[in-house]
Amino acid sequence: MQSVLISLLGMSDVFMVAPLGAEAIAAIGLGAKLHFVLIMVMAGMGSAVSILVAQYHGRGDTVASQSILSLGIAAGLILLVPISVAFFAFPRQLLSLLSTDVTMIDLGVQYLRLTVPLLFFTHIIIAFESALRARAETMTPLILASGAIVMNIVLNYLLIHGIGPFPELGVAGVAIASDIARFVQVVLFLVYLSWYGHAFRLSQLINGAKVISRYVAKYARTAWPLTVNFSVWGVGTFIYHGIASKVGTDALAALSLISPIEGLYHSLFFGLVTACSVLIGQSLGRSEFDHAISLAKRFALFAPMGSMLVGLLILASTPVFLPWLLPEGTALYTLSQSLLWVMCLTFWIKVLNMTLIVGVLRAGGDAKYVLYIDMIAMWVCSIPAVLLVAFVFELSYPWIYATILVEEFVKASLVIQRARRKKWVKNLTEASNDDTYPEPAIAA
Template sequence: MIFSSIRGDFLRRLLAIAIPIALQNILFSSRGLVDVIMLGQLGESEIAAVGVAARATFVSTVMLVGVTTGGALLTAQYWGAGNRQGVRESTALTWLVSTSFATVTALLFILFPESIMSLATDSAEVTRLGGQYLQITSVSMYAIAMVSSMAVGLRAMHKPAISTFFSAIGICSNVFLNWVLIFGHFGFPEMGISGAAIATVLSGVIEIVTLYGYLYRKKHLLAFRLNDLIATVHWSKVKRFLKLSLPTTFNFLMWSGGLFVYHSIMGQSGVQGLAALSVMTPVESISLSFLIGVANASSVLVGNQLGAKDFDKTYYQAIGLTAFCVLSGTVIAVLLYFLQIPVLNSFAALTPETRELAEKFITILSLGIVLRSFPMAAIAGVLRPGGDVKFCLYQDLCAQWVIGIPVTAMMAMIFHVSPEWVYLAFLLEDFVKWFGSTLRIRSKKWMRNLIEADL
């Protein structure tokens, strides 16, 4: 019953949505990887600085993704119910709320860049360089909010390839502009880390202009107008959106903030440990991209089924989808382990000691991919589509802030274990989530129709 529910047409639809989303995640992660690789030609301070700054922007990015999650859940169920106007208005409301949150994060990066950097490192050079990067890239938060708002709507309509195509334009622009501005080509001065930041902003502008230009020129369903925005500013609609979005936004904010705390804990081991972790961050993001794609695709399909009130099929598909994600995670982990040498060869400026540490980190990361595959699929692909956002919040808070972070901090600051053991301790929270997520899925309490439910 379980595997018969995900074979055939369902599996084809899953992969048709998952693969474009995975590609988009790879392209998004590649922005950070491109910055690290190109700046890695300059030195370990630049690698560490952009790694810490990228983790700070990641916290804000994840928060914005959390804001758009409310829209994603509603849009998927509206589409499953055949309500096209609901899809359009939900997308408009997602855009309005996410751009408001982007303003807050942009102001924080503009006003307090070095204070944010100093949370993760006591190196004056790393703090100075990272502060420059954060201040310039602050306005790119608007690009993330505006692109994400449309991306979740396109996913709900089973058209993720559209936003993926324009993300490809954005990353190609970023690579080219990095080459021009970091190293000084076509008459531009060598701008180093500031050049990478400017390239990030400009490539974001290019992605917005091309994506929105396409949607409005084609008169796409998601190309909302002012009257759609006005229609969404109704308390009952905003209340429903916020009841779904705010717990998830807080959940994502606390989770990504926890990742920044992990980064800070590793920073206590010095620039070497921080540089090795900064290399792992984009490698990890790219390695997990397919699993994120499967989880997001699962979210769309599970949401569609719940919107159509097909609860029995939804339950068995949820179990099959999580099993598929674990199998995929195992394959990806094996590939990463055997490809680690060419991956690490891309970072030319690493010292032999840091390179050796990074090799140990990749072995641990391979284990981590398998360990994270099930919780990722269960939380993002099954529980949240049913509106089970509070359970996801409480589980993340407990696993990360009550168990994971205190244990990791104790190992690093009290017992002073080596950096690879600190990195291994990062995985403890995922181990905890296996148990909580399994019990919650089996309870069936997460299966709700959000359009009609009294939230």
């Protein structure tokens, strides 16, 4: 539910600036995609926090969980300092690599500079949410995020269009609204955890930081392949947006319009996959290997089936919601409609990959292999294929968008094989890796 709300926030950012024109939509989409690359870095660190906290919580070691969370927050904030300086000092140069549309770049520069504080707030939130979910505490992140998201959407409306005493800021209003809402969310997290005497309240995290040196090596071993993996994948998705921008502003605007809808679709199943990761991680932390394997099989079966059903429902409702966003009969409307068809009919394979990678392989710390899978599927297969279709064969953008799916089919063939070999079935809380599930002679 929380993932759905976050996606609705992303949709509100794009949809509320839609009346301002294709350039505004493209600027928000491109700026958000740059942020997305960094969020992938944060997500890699957050995933390491989640994996280790889930297993330590399953083992009953609260001090270790506190130290891991402190370590995750500190490492991310340090990493973000030089990146945020680059975002503030060189936004035009970054955006100019991807587009020559001067109006779009000017709007994007405003957005990037104003959202630098957002990066730090977002990382702190991701770290706390990852740790809480790893302990199966999902209601607190949902409640706090819900309040912040509602505030963000309201501020979007007031600041984009200048309602009442609020100034009309356009794209800049989206950035300022996001900064305010995320800052409030961080404050609410700290106040809530302190008020209820939670194990992750600030005073306990400071105590956990005193023994942080015990866990640096283990966190680094878990975090670095995840962070590199998420970052490489995030840069790859940014390249897909860059290709769209080279095809034309309409292609970039259509992709920017479809991306939040795809994000909503993704979110419906990301919560399920996160639950899979937590449940499997806790089972592995207790060395309940057979139960973990049983959970993996069930999630891998039902998640893609649910995705196919949702895709058909989205397609059936397209004639209802798309005319609300774009005038029917325009080139942008037709292009967006084509992309929706491709997305809805093929998203099931993305959900299958997401379940096996995030919910199963990473839960057991099998992050290095996942990194290799993503490198091969995206950088060796998909990106060269997309470049070929776009700039050699010069096909229309729906064909380019469909070609991105090469990544998912290659990835599926590799992750299914890896999951069946059960290399991920291991207890990461042990001092050694000897506590692993014996691999059968013939993988089931």
